[in-house]
Structures are given as structure tokens and as C-alpha cells.
Amino acid sequence: MSFKERSETLELQFLRSLNARTELAEKDDQRFHNLTKGYEGELMFDRLTEKMECPSYLLNDLLLESNGSKFQIDTLMIMQEPFYLFEVKNYEGDFYYENGRFCTLSNNKEIKNPLLQLERCDSLLRQLLQNLGYRVAIQAYVIFINPRFHLYQSPLNKPIIYPGQLPHFMNKLNRKMSTLNGRHKNLAEQLVAMHQTESPYEKYAKYTIDRIEKGVICASCHSFKVCCYDRHLQCEVCGHREGIDEAVIRTVKEIKLLYPEHKITTNEVFEWCEVVDSKKRIRRILQQNFNGTGKTKGFFFE
Ligand SMILES: [Zn+2]
Structure with a gap:
């Protein structure tokens, strides 16, 4: 069982309701689609981590702030060192990797580099933990959860787990020895207390009440x-x-x-x-x- 459950963000609930009641601007519609897809992927990953028996504090979906920068954690496993940090991606279809870039195969469109996202998250989390007095090793991975995802020219030696590797990876993780103590629990509680909720209202203020059905x-x-x-x-x-x-x-x-x-x-x-x-x-x-x-x-x- 997770220590912090995942729930739909306010923005996703908000956009779903808005989408039913008005025509979303193209950009907002795309955002709604991405959030929905991302959330589905995260739930798929939760179904795997829920089955883990290795003792850990499982924190799903945290929005934290470190030295003035906000960052989003999909899944953090607090256990005897190292901790595990996961960035879950529900990309579907064919992509390729070239010169440090991720692109779609169909139209060569560059997408957000999940490795850079992971690196940023990892670094900010490390700083936050240090500020809280924890110096621990963190292993961070990008998880491509969708079985219909394929990456051509996939880079070697990058912290990426592909759909086909997931069962083995989770098994290995589950066999880890881990003893939890009060400090682990304390940290888990502190992080949950620091979790922020982002308000979507300013961003979508143009959808006034008289504009919706x-x-x-x-x-x-x-x-x-x-x-x-x-x-x-x-x-x-x-x-x-x-x-x-x-x-x-x-x-x-x-x-x-x-x-x-x-x-x-x-x-x-x-x-x-x-x-x-x-x-x-x-x-x-x-x-x-x-x-x-x-x-x-x-x-x-x-
Ligand atoms: Zn219905």
C-alpha cells in the first residue's frame, strides 16, 4: 500500500469538466489530452508498485519546491539506500533518439526530453533532502509504461526502463533487502506535508461562467x-x-x-x-x- 495515494490533479478535474461544457482552445485541449494520458500511465505504474512486498514508503505524485523551484515527482520509493525516483511516461507509438533528442517517427516532431526532466527532478530532490538533513543515494529512472511505445536508436547507459524490461526490473527491485526506521517514516511524512496543490484558475480564467453550458x-x-x-x-x-x-x-x-x-x-x-x-x-x-x-x-x- 502506498504511503501517499495518487489522485487526479485539480487541473485535470477542472479541464475535464470544462471540456464537457465548452469548446477548449486548441492548446488547452492538447494539455487536457496530455494530462489524461499521463495520469493513465501513472495509474498503470501504480498497479506494479502496489504489488511490491519490499518494505518501503511509496509516495505517489508530489509537487514540491526546492530553493524556489517547483518540481513534480511521479513516484518516490523511500527505503534503505538507495531511494528510487521514477518519472513515468505514457508515450505511445514510434519515436527515435538522436543527438540527445526524442522525436516522433511519423513527423519528426521533437518532444520534451524525459531524461532532462528526470535529471532536474533528481537534482532538486537531492537538494531538498540535503536541506532536510538527509544525504542519501537516489537512483532515478524514466519508465516508459506503454507497451505500444518503441524508441529507435535508443541510447545505451541511460536510466530508461522500456515496457518489455519492466517485469524483470520490478522483480529485481522487489527482491531488495530493506529495513525501514523512524527516520524514513519521518522523511515520508515531511514530504507529504510539503506537497503543494497548484491552482489552475489563473491559467484558464478566460472560461468565465457565462461561457459554459x-x-x-x-x-x-x-x-x-x-x-x-x-x-x-x-x-x-x-x-x-x-x-x-x-x-x-x-x-x-x-x-x-x-x-x-x-x-x-x-x-x-x-x-x-x-x-x-x-x-x-x-x-x-x-x-x-x-x-x-x-x-x-x-x-x-x-
Ligand atoms: Zn453517460
Whole structure:
């Protein structure tokens, strides 16, 4: 079991909701696609590290700061020396390596060099650990997790693990002897406490609330084609069913996710949850699940 679980970043949740409700600018759409793909890859890697029996503190997804620079760790394994640092890449398709560059084979487009990313992360982590009084060896690897990834002219002697090498690599790692002590735990706790959350709001401020489509979307496929029955909502596209209370609560949370500064009034929730067609019911759900403040018309929920 991991010491720190991975969860979707605020930015990914935010972009998913936005993507369902408005047309994303091309750049933001690309970002959404990359984040989704990256997250899927990280979850694939988590399924491997979860099975490890070798004693370690497994920290997934940390956003840390060291000497004024922020850096993102996909996976850190704290154990008896060395520690292991992993940068997980879910690249798919054919790539080639030339003069220190990674390019796509189909159109020779250079992509971000994951080795440089790893090096930066490794160096900043090392500095951070030193500042905390830990001088430990770190072994850092780029993990290419996708079985449909191939790198032509792959460089020798670089810290890269390819999909085909993963089972053997994980086995070897799992056979390591490791004894954990209080200092390890202490460090794991310190790093988790230092984890930061990045706010996406400034970056996407142009998607104002009047630009997006209101309404309840399906929790599974995010379509608007949701119908209301006696006690549940059902999606016409994927068939997903959800209780009315759950759907209303989820939608209010979604408005809060998209616009945390916005004060949500009862009338607004009626508007968003129009499909439910019973104001009485929505009011009851709001009163039971959220704290209201203000007077009748200006009543809003926190
Ligand atoms: Zn659906």
C-alpha cells in the first residue's frame, strides 16, 4: 500500500469538466489530452508498485519546491539506500533518439526530453533532502509504461526502463533487502506535508461562467443526455445510472470546482439541475448536504 495515494490533479478535474461544457482552445485541449494520458500511465505504474512486498514508503505524485523551484515527482520509493525516483511516461507509438533528442517517427516532431526532466527532478530532490538533513543515494529512472511505445536508436547507459524490461526490473527491485526506521517514516511524512496543490484558475480564467453550458452531465461519459426518472438519472448515451441526490451534490461540487469564488444561489442550482424538475427536491438536497448562508433570494451554499 502506498504511503501517499495518487489522485487526479485539480487541473485535470477542472479541464475535464470544462471540456464537457465548452469548446477548449486548441492548446488547452492538447494539455487536457496530455494530462489524461499521463495520469493513465501513472495509474498503470501504480498497479506494479502496489504489488511490491519490499518494505518501503511509496509516495505517489508530489509537487514540491526546492530553493524556489517547483518540481513534480511521479513516484518516490523511500527505503534503505538507495531511494528510487521514477518519472513515468505514457508515450505511445514510434519515436527515435538522436543527438540527445526524442522525436516522433511519423513527423519528426521533437518532444520534451524525459531524461532532462528526470535529471532536474533528481537534482532538486537531492537538494531538498540535503536541506532536510538527509544525504542519501537516489537512483532515478524514466519508465516508459506503454507497451505500444518503441524508441529507435535508443541510447545505451541511460536510466530508461522500456515496457518489455519492466517485469524483470520490478522483480529485481522487489527482491531488495530493506529495513525501514523512524527516520524514513519521518522523511515520508515531511514530504507529504510539503506537497503543494497548484491552482489552475489563473491559467484558464478566460472560461468565465457565462461561457459554459450549464446542466447535469453524466458522471461516466460526461454527456448532457441525462434523463430523470423517479429516483435516479440515467444517461441515454452510456446507460450510467445515478441517484438524484448524488447527481445534484456532484453538480454543485462541480460548479464549486470550476468557480470556487462564485457564490452559488439556490436558483442557480435549479437552473443547472433543471433535468430534475422539482425545486422542492433540489432545495431539500441542498439543505441536507450544504451549509446555506444569507437570506431567501441571495441564499447561497458553501
Ligand atoms: Zn453517460
